[in-house]
Amino acid sequence: MKAALPGNELTRLAHLHALNILDTGREQSFDDLAQLAAMICEVPIALVSLIDHERQWFKSCIGLDVTETPRDLAFCAHAILQPGDLLVVEDAIRDPRFSDNPLVLGEPHIRFYAGAPLVSEEGYAFGTLCVIDTTPRRFGSSQAMALKLLAGQVIQLLELREANQALQASQLQLQERSEQLNTILSNFPGAVYRCLNDARWTMLYLSDKVEQLTGYPSTRFMGDGALSISDITHPEDVPMVYQQVQEALRQQQAFQIIYRLRDGNGDWCWIEELGCGVFDASGALKYIDGFIWDISERKRAEQIKNDFVSAVSHELRTPLTAISGSLGLIVGGMLGAPPEKMQNMLVIAHKNALRLTQLINDLLDMEKLIAGKMGFDLERQPLVPIIEQSLETNKAYADSFNVSLHLSVCANEQDVPLMVSLDAHRLQQVMANFISNAVKYSPPQGRVEIQLIQLQGEVKITVVDHGPGISEEFRERLFQKFTQADSSASRQRGGTGLGLAISKTFVERMHGRIGFDSIPGQGATFYAIFPLANRATDLVPHH
């Protein structure tokens, strides 16, 4: 008689197949349990049988030389219908369910059968651990108990096997991911690290590429007696690196630093590093993750470019000096008055020669600033005379635009003439830039106001114009190199687009701040703020 299907047959089959056990090879642990069952029950045959869709398949099969039989013939197909109970058939010939079963009537002539269902945690009966004899017999209660317990062990084995498979799969996945990561890392043009924020940047991880940068394998940077990146950093750069990293970590920001590292040949190479702190939920720093790569090539290119700009500028300066010098003499009337039409043209030529000279001077200043070759001579001195001098120097220029310059001082009387510690020559350059911008953008007959305003321990120098102001989209780029409101304005107003970038650097190198306020349509105010040095104690330490 054919067994009915369990009520949960579809999900039962799905779970069975998920075990990935059907049609696998023999396993000692299953065989041992079957063997034990056969011994305890004193029968010749014991099976671990799993009921598949149309067959029963034997994971273990003691005393029988088949691996599966059709499900229709399976005693176990009946056993799984009562997951909680053993199915015991003491004499198959006398049981109507099995009396016509070919396995009873023919080989292997089953007479006795006892099967303990293999029930998973979720309640699915996958099959049985069963024992079989070819003669009818009775089944003792201790044997029944033993068979049940052994069936429990088979279930345990199945679950262990499944857990093991899951583990292996996730391990494989992990390995694949780590291989993937390694491939990606090894294709990076630099080394990736994770380190602690200590004096030696103790490395937790460092990718292999570091060997290309430093000549040392990554393992050399980890463990006992490890080499520190600081050990091979240029001694002049070590404090700067430390400071910048600490500052960035304090603000929980990423850092980008450039420094020199000794390469495998003992030469210094330029390194750029990008990194950021990794913080836990409470905001405490766990470690630093980052990336370093060789930028020597870029540095060399920059050097070549700077040298080129410098060389070209110097070469241009001599002929320009001759041009503006001779034009200056004529325009200045030193050689007598030329005819008026000629005079006009000569004035234009002279003005443009001066503009070209200014551009070259700006370029050279920029180059010096970038190369760190520009010295600043900070000296304690009164501010007012410097500003007065600026007005005088730039008066002729303002006159040529029909613009007037006005100075006002707003300060405590006893603090005038406002002592500051700076380089007068550099401040003159900043003022010339501020004033010439203000004049250029002023309407005809306009006024440019220069104000000195005393603040708490500081003095603010402002240059106010009543021109068109600064448009929104231009504000962010104002202090960048080669910036001008628009190229048509550049043609109209002259100027190099370097002035404000240079001024910013100058002001900052003199411990000041630079900035501007502007309402479009109502003019612009540019300012520089410097610390006051009215008392000797206000001075910067080295003066």
Next chain:
Amino acid sequence: MTQELSRILYVEDDPDIQAIAMMVLETIHGFVMEACSSGAEALQKAVAFKPDLILLDVMMPGMDGPETLKHLRAFPEMVAVPVVFMTAKVQPQEVQGYLNLGALGVIAKPFDPMTLAQQLVSIWEKR
């Protein structure tokens, strides 16, 4: 000293720059000028010209300004003659370097032809 600046030995390799300075100093302001196009030429002419002041370009091919000065000082007649350098390198420490070499003053290049004579006279009066 009350002696007026009159005779200037001028060393400048660029002929155009030289011509402009000569126009200003000789033609317009009436100084007695001896122009040289190299340090070597200056060494040949210096003693005979008996300059009150030597105006010396710093960057010249061959013998540069400071080297020319060194050789000029080797003539007993030139030991005390004031020297003014003309150079584009006018950062404070660079200027100090020229003064340390024994220069009386430094005039920045590019110079303003309108004020060149006045600058020279100011330096001269500082002696």
